Amino acid sequence: MNEPRQPALNDLDPHGFHEGDHDHGHVILPFRTLVVVLAALLFFTVLTVSAGSAEVWISEKFDVVIPTWVNVMVAMSIASIKGMLVLMYFMQLKYDKPINTMIFLFCLFAFALFMGLTTIDLGNRDRIYAWKAPAIIEGGNSVGLATEAAPHNFPSGQSIATWAREREIATIGPEKFAEKVEAMKTRETSSSEISRPARGRTPGLFDADTTD
Amino acid sequence: MASIHTGEPAKPDLAQAPRWQTYRHGHHWRNADDEFDAAKMGMWLFLTTEVLLFAGLFVAYAVFRMKYPEAFVAGSHHLSVKWGFINTVILLLSSFTVAYSIRCAQLNKQGLLKLNLLITIACGFAFLFIKGTFEYYPKIMEGKGPGWFFSYAYAESPWEPIWWGLYYCATGVHALHVIIGMGLLFWVYLGARKKKYGPTHYTGVEITGLYWHLVDLIWIFLFPLLYLIH
Numbered sequence: 001m002n003e004p005r006q007p008a009l010n011d012l013d014p015h016g017f018h019e020g021d022h023d024h025g026h027v028i029l030p031f032r033t034l035v036v037v038l039a040a041l042l043f044f045t046v047l048t049v050s051a052g053s054a055e056v057w058i059s060e061k062f063d064v065v066i067p068t069w070v071n072v073m074v075a076m077s078i079a080s081i082k083g084m085l086v087l088m089y090f091m092q093l094k095y096d097k098p099i100n101t102m103i104f105l106f107c108l109f110a111f112a113l114f115m116g117l118t119t120i121d122l123g124n125r126d127r128i129y130a131w132k133a134p135a136i137i138e139g140g141n142s143v144g145l146a147t148e149a150a151p152h153n154f155p156s157g158q159s160i161a162t163w164a165r166e167r168e169i170a171t172i173g174p175e176k177f178a179e180k181v182e183a184m185k186t187r188e189t190s191s192s193e194i195s196r197p198a199r200g201r202t203p204g205l206f207d208a209d210t211t212d
Numbered sequence: 213m214a215s216i217h218t219g220e221p222a223k224p225d226l227a228q229a230p231r232w233q234t235y236r237h238g239h240h241w242r243n244a245d246d247e248f249d250a251a252k253m254g255m256w257l258f259l260t261t262e263v264l265l266f267a268g269l270f271v272a273y274a275v276f277r278m279k280y281p282e283a284f285v286a287g288s289h290h291l292s293v294k295w296g297f298i299n300t301v302i303l304l305l306s307s308f309t310v311a312y313s314i315r316c317a318q319l320n321k322q323g324l325l326k327l328n329l330l331i332t333i334a335c336g337f338a339f340l341f342i343k344g345t346f347e348y349y350p351k352i353m354e355g356k357g358p359g360w361f362f363s364y365a366y367a368e369s370p371w372e373p374i375w376w377g378l379y380y381c382a383t384g385v386h387a388l389h390v391i392i393g394m395g396l397l398f399w400v401y402l403g404a405r406k407k408k409y410g411p412t413h414y415t416g417v418e419i420t421g422l423y424w425h426l427v428d429l430i431w432i433f434l435f436p437l438l439y440l441i442h
Contacts, residue, residue: 075437090311111270
């Protein structure tokens with residue numbers, strides 16, 4: 001029982017630094033694990049890209065409208081799985097002291113609070129004051145606020161996109177501009193409500209005033 | 213090494229031994245483990261601040277997307293999924309090589325350690341090259357620039373500049389992290405050339421690796437948010 005302490009018979013620990021405490025996050029990940037995790041990450045990357053294309057294909061083939069939230073949920077779920085793989089294996093949280101995992105989970109909790117309260121507020125403002133629903137903050141919608149202090153700003157009350165468009169029309173003429181817009185319309189339209197790729201220009205935003 | 217197996221403490225020849233073997237932990241630490249764990253925990257604390265920095269951008273994305281969905285749909289259709297995908301693969305590969313380099317340091321494979329670090333830095337260059345040449349440059353040339361530099365006449369939504377501002381902000385801050393990470397990895401590489409890292413001391417490789425993995429982690433979420441959600 002009272003044998004003298006022997007240094008660890010371990011070539012990887014010649015000074016006996018880790019003698020007796022092998023559970024302190026000093027794990028040597030097997031090469032196989034690293035390769036399998038990399039393969040899984042690449043697989044999920046291909047999956048998330050093809051899921052987007054598959055949704056488009058399904059909605060066009062069967063002429064159904066897939067709501068945007070399906071698109072968002074699929075993409076974010078796959079991203080979360082990938083993130084978890086990186087955190088657990090590459091960043092070694094699975095083998096590490098639990099304190100590091102707790103630190104990171106607390107950070108995610110703070111992020112969830114930040115994101116959750118902000119979006120709940122934005123989505124429900126009109127429940128208390130109806131007039132707050134469409135609240136537009138001056139300058140917050142990329143509308144120019146030319147002032148004496150900043151005279152170089154683009155025309156007041158105009159979006160920078162509208163301004164760019166007007167300059168283009170002034171340069172190449174309204175006919176040529178309408179032609180170019182028409183050429184971009186050859187594909188199907190998309191909107192924020194349906195999960196489809198760009199098929200041309202969304203009607204009704206700028207197109208109404210192209211002719212005048 | 214033979215002395216270990218005879219039961220005597222190892223006495224490395226200090227003049228000949230590599231630096232990782234002669235490394236002694238700071239005198240205010242109980243042992244090398246405590247020093248290592250504290251360094252790692254400090255890095256994790258720093259990484260939480262990094263996550264919260266990007267959290268601001270993710271929340272901005274959510275708010276503007278809720279407010280101007282058409283602008284985001286129109287804007288994301290201008291991005292190339294192909295280049296985004298290739299860049300994702302490059303970053304995942306670089307994450308693998310960093311994790312592998314930590315294993316090499318732990319097993320005292322000095323040559324592979326240096327090679328893996330160099331491959332990781334090369335991946336960083338490839339990522340930035342693709343981002344600059346095939347994404348930023350043509351878009352800015354077409355007038356799809358951030359903020360004041362927006363002059364694209366064929367925007368589908370008057371609020372599309374908001375999308376471009378957020379796109380350049382998010383990918384730009386991420387690219388800045390890639391550049392910083394490459395600098396740190398080069399510093400680790402210089403240390404590895406002097407045999408600074410080995411089985412008993414690899415703190416620098418480990419925590420720099422954590423930073424690089426975070427860069428990868430952020431991109432894992434930026435890629436679907438910017439390129440895939442339409």
